[in-house]
Amino acid sequence: MxxxxxxxxxxxxxxxxxxxxxxxxxxxxxxxxxxxxxxxxxxxxxxxxxxxxxxxxxxxxxxxxxxxxxxxxxxxxxxxxxxxxxxxxxxxxxxxxxxxxxxxxxxxxxxxxxxxxxxxxxxxxxxxxxxxxxxxxxxVEVGIPALYKGIFRMSRRYGGFDASLKNVVSAFLWRPPKTRPTHEIAPGFSYYFEHMGxxxxxxxxxxxxxxxxxxxxxxxxxxxxxxxxxxxxxxxxxxxxxxxxxxxxxx
The missing domain is CATH 3.40.50.150 (Vaccinia Virus protein VP39)
Structure with missing residues (x-):
């Protein structure tokens, strides 16, 4: 895509x-x-x-x-x-x-x-x-924006890192997850795909x-x-x- x-x-x-x-x-x-x-x-x-x-x-x-x-x-x-x-x-x-x-x-x-x-x-x-x-x-991935974004993401891919109830609630409470999954998109170049965190x-x-x-x-x-x-x-x-x-x- x-x-x-x-x-x-x-x-x-x-x-x-x-x-x-x-x-x-x-x-x-x-x-x-x-x-x-x-x-x-x-x-x-x-x-x-x-x-x-x-x-x-x-x-x-x-x-x-x-x-x-x-x-x-x-x-x-x-x-x-x-x-x-x-x-x-x-x-x-x-x-x-x-x-x-x-x-x-x-x-x-x-x-x-x-x-x-x-x-x-x-x-x-x-x-x-x-x-x-x-x-x-x-x-903005904390507070109220994190809540409505999280609900939207859960409606599409529930259970993913940025679409799990635990992480969405944490971000809504202004405590976004500190550990984020990284992916290597080029040799030696790490990248966060998700905005969550x-x-x-x-x-x-x-x-x-x-x-x-x-x-x-x-x-x-x-x-x-x-x-x-x-x-x-x-x-x-x-x-x-x-x-x-x-x-x-x-x-």
Missing amino acids: SYADLTFRDKNPIKRWLQEQRLVSAVQLCGQSRSTPDTICDFGSGNGELCKLLAGHYQNTKLICYEPMPSLLSEARENLATLASVEFCDDIRKVTSGTVDVVFCLEVFEHLPPAQTSEALETICDLLKPDGKIVIGVP FDFRRFREILGGYFHPLKVSSSPFTALGTALMPEVYFVAENPKKPQQPEAESSV
């Missing part, structure tokens, strides 16, 4: 809408900037749906569609075949350091074990210009060690916050932002 079939073409209309809305929310956060970015990188682009949306908003911006998984990159190439502004990348080391204005990273970090999380954050720091920004979207509060702490936080927002409705909404966004700034020169003192 393709990535699009699992997300944007899911048979459940609510899930399809939420998947689309999370992209809209992310682009809106980027649009709050006063200047138009020269270069945007979608870090872990999946099937490229975000790049398609970005291309409609930023006609003169270069879009880098980075996806290390060959099958997903193939989906992205097919999905974005008509967009000349998109450059496809399967190795982020091919992108010159310090050349990207905005990095989007949506639905990625909940899948990465600690070592891969640190590596990805360091890589993004290196990609960004000194005044560059990052928009990160991750799921991810805690955005802990990730926020980790993110603060790499970037200057600017804004926290939820999706699809910002006013309802992470207590109810299924997705949370972090907008942060490259810590390498140049300092303003001190004014010369008058004599």
Whole structure:
């Protein structure tokens, strides 16, 4: 089954809408900037749906569609075949350091074990210009969102790690399971397939060690916050932002 079939073409209309809305929310956060970015990188682009949306908003911006998984990159190439502004990348080391204005990273970090999380954050720091920004979207998998997500998952695959009554109740009580099953999707590369066990509060702490936080927002409705909404966004700034020169003192 393709990535699009699992997300944007899911048979459940609510899930399809939420998947689309999370992209809209992310682009809106980027649009709050006063200047138009020269270069945007979608870090872990999946099937490229975000790049398609970005291309409609930023006609003169270069879009880098980075996806290390060959099958997903193939989906992205097919999905974005008509967009000349998109450059496809399967190795982020091919992108010159310090050349990207905005990095989007949506639905990625909940899948990465600690070592891969640190590596990805360091890589993004290196990609960004000194005044560059990052928009990160991750799921809320604790509290009330964990409950309604858990019920939905149990209706489809009861008994799985993310669809067991014990784990769903634990996550609902803000105590998500600490041990998560990992899978090797490439030699030496571990991956969490399930969102269950991810805690955005802990990730926020980790993110603060790499970037200057600017804004926290939820999706699809910002006013309802992470207590109810299924997705949370972090907008942060490259810590390498140049300092303003001190004014010369008058004599």
